Amino acid sequence: xxxxxxxxxxxxxxxxxxxxxxxxxxxxxxxxxxxxxxxxxxxxxxxxxxxxxxxxxxxxxxxxxxxxxxxxxxxxxxxxxxxxxxxxxxxxxxxxxxxxxxxxxxxxxxxxxxxxxxxxxxxxxxxxxxxxxxxxxxxxxxxxxxxxxxxxxxxxxxxxxxxxxxxxxxxxxxxxxxxxxxxxxxxxxxxxxxxxxxxxxxxxxxxx
Amino acid sequence: xxxxxxxxxxxxxxxxxxxxxxxxxxxxxxxxxxxxxxxxxxxxxxxxxxxxxxxxxxxxxxxxxxxxxxxxxxxxxxxxxxxxxxxxxxxxxxxxxxxxxxxxxxxxxxxxxxxxxxxxxxxxxxxxxxxxxxxxxxxxxxxxxxxxxxxxxxxxxxxxxxxxxxxxxxxxxxxxxxxxxxxxxxxxxxxxxxxxxxxxxxxxxxxxxxxxxxxxxxxxxxxxxxxxxxxxxxxxxxxxxxxxxxxxxxxxxxxxxxxxxxxxxxxxxxxxxxxxxxxxxxxxxxxxxxxxxxxxxxxxxxxxxxxxxxxxxxxxxxxxxxxxxxxxxxxxxxxx
Numbered sequence: 021x022x023x024x025x026x027x028x029x030x031x032x033x034x035x036x037x038x039x040x041x042x043x044x045x046x047x048x049x050x051x052x053x054x055x056x057x058x059x060x061x062x063x064x065x066x067x068x069x070x071x072x073x074x075x076x077x078x079x080x081x082x083x084x085x086x087x088x089x090x091x092x093x094x095x096x097x098x099x100x101x102x103x104x105x106x107x108x109x110x111x112x113x114x115x116x117x118x119x120x121x122x123x124x125x126x127x128x129x130x131x132x133x134x135x136x137x138x139x140x141x142x143x144x145x146x147x148x149x150x151x152x153x154x155x156x157x158x159x160x161x162x163x164x165x166x167x168x169x170x171x172x173x174x175x176x177x178x179x180x181x182x183x184x185x186x187x188x189x190x191x192x193x194x195x196x197x198x199x200x201x202x203x204x205x206x207x208x209x210x211x212x213x214x215x216x217x218x219x220x221x222x223x224x225x226x227x228x
Numbered sequence: 229x230x231x232x233x234x235x236x237x238x239x240x241x242x243x244x245x246x247x248x249x250x251x252x253x254x255x256x257x258x259x260x261x262x263x264x265x266x267x268x269x270x271x272x273x274x275x276x277x278x279x280x281x282x283x284x285x286x287x288x289x290x291x292x293x294x295x296x297x298x299x300x301x302x303x304x305x306x307x308x309x310x311x312x313x314x315x316x317x318x319x320x321x322x323x324x325x326x327x328x329x330x331x332x333x334x335x336x337x338x339x340x341x342x343x344x345x346x347x348x349x350x351x352x353x354x355x356x357x358x359x360x361x362x363x364x365x366x367x368x369x370x371x372x373x374x375x376x377x378x379x380x381x382x383x384x385x386x387x388x389x390x391x392x393x394x395x396x397x398x399x400x401x402x403x404x405x406x407x408x409x410x411x412x413x414x415x416x417x418x419x420x421x422x423x424x425x426x427x428x429x430x431x432x433x434x435x436x437x438x439x440x441x442x443x444x445x446x447x448x449x450x451x452x453x454x455x456x457x458x459x460x461x462x463x464x465x466x467x468x469x470x471x472x473x474x475x476x477x478x479x480x481x482x483x484x485x486x487x488x489x490x491x492x493x494x495x496x497x498x499x500x501x502x503x504x505x506x507x508x509x510x511x512x513x514x515x516x517x518x519x520x521x522x523x524x525x526x527x528x529x530x531x532x533x534x535x536x537x538x539x540x541x542x543x544x545x546x547x548x549x550x551x552x553x554x555x556x557x558x559x560x561x562x563x564x
Binding site for chain 2: 031056058060117134
C-alpha cells in the first residue's frame, strides 16, 4: 500500500472514530440521550474504549492471518482512540457521577472492585499513550518499547473484566467482549507456542 | 518475423489521450471524499441502531384514563402520612421509557417498545393460601375493592437512580381484608405472569422465571403499601407493570413486583427473585438504606431522573417516620 493510501485509511479511521462522539454530543445538545443521560454518557464512552481496545488487539492477528501488513500502521491510532475514549469515560464518571469531588472519586475507586479494574485499564494506557510517538519509540529502542507495550494486554483484560463486573444480571454483551478478547489473546498464545516449538528444532538442525 | 517496433508504436498511448495528472488526482480525491462520507454515515447508522435513544422517543403511550381518582389534598396530613411527596414529579415520558422489566428486555430504554402490544384482556389474579376466602379476581372485581387514590411516591431503584411517581392505586391491606388472612399467615408471596410468548424476555435465562417477590405481613398491611393500577391518572402502561403491580415506596424498586397473577399468603419467608439470584447483593427486605452499600456500588446518593447531579439517599427512602417502627431492633446490615 502506498503512502498516500495509508494516509487516506488513517483519515477514514479518524473520521469514523470521531463519528460516535459527534453523535453523542449532538444528541446531548438536543436532550435526546434518554431518561438518564449521565449514565448513557458513561456507558457509551466506556463501550467505545472497549471497542478500540479490541481493534488494537485485533491488528496483529488479522495482519498475520490475512497478510495485511499495512494494518500495523493503524495500531497506534486505535490505541490512542482507546485512551481518548477511556479518558472521556473517566471524566464523565468524575464529573457526572462524582460531581467533581476528588475525595469521593478516590473513595469510590478504593471501595469498588469493578473500579479497580477500570482504573487499572486506564492507568495502563497512560505510558502507552506517552510513548506512542516515533521519537519515543526510537529513544526506548524497539525491544524495550515492545516490552512496555505489552501493557496493552493488561488494559484490554482489565477493561473487559471492569465491564463484566458492573453489569447487574444480563452478562451477554460483556461475555461477547470477553470471548472476542480470548480469541485475540489465544491467537497470540498459539503463535508464540508454534514459534517456540519451531525455534529449537531449527537450532538443532543447524547444529547437526 | 513480426515487427515489434510497429506493434509497440500502435500500443503507445498518445500524450493527449492520457488523463492529465491534475484531473486524475481530483477524481481520486473526489472518490475518496465520497468513501469517507459514506463510511461515516455507515458508522453513524450502526451507532443509531445500537443507541436508538437519540433517534426517537419510542411509541407514544396512551392508556385509558382511570375514573374517580381521589387526589390527596396537599395538606400537612397527607405529607405526614407519606401519601404524597412535595418534590417535582418525574415526567410521564421518563417513567414510561426508562424501565427495569426484564420480562421484556434488559435494556431499560427498550422495554417500552418491546412491551407495546402486551395483551392484558381477561387478566385474573388468584389470591390464595392461608386465607378464609381464597378467590380468583377478574381485573374489574379486583379494582372495585376500593376507590382509586393518587399516591405520589419516591421510587428508588437499587441501581442508585430515582423518580417521583404519581401512582394510582389503593392500600394493599384492603385486598387482604377481603380475603381474610388466617393468623398463621406470616408472609405474602407474589408472582408475575409466566408467558414467554407475551413476555419475550422470559425466553432468555437471565433470571429464574416467573419473577417472584415477598413481603412480611406487617409490611404488606402498611397503609403505604399499595396495589397500583395506574400512573398520572391513566391505566398502567405495559412497561410499568400492567395491569396491576405492587408499590412499596420505602423499598428498592425491584420489590415492586409487576404484572401480578398470583398472591399467596404463607407461613415461611417466600423466595424473591433477585435475592435468589445474588443473595449477597439483594436482600429479602431491600429497604432503601444509604448506610448499607450494594457490594458493587454506593447507595449513599442517587441520581434523580431529570435532574443534574445527585441527591443524598434518605433512610427508608424518606419514609422513616412511617415505617421505621416495623424494623425496630433489627440489624439492618444483616437484614438488608
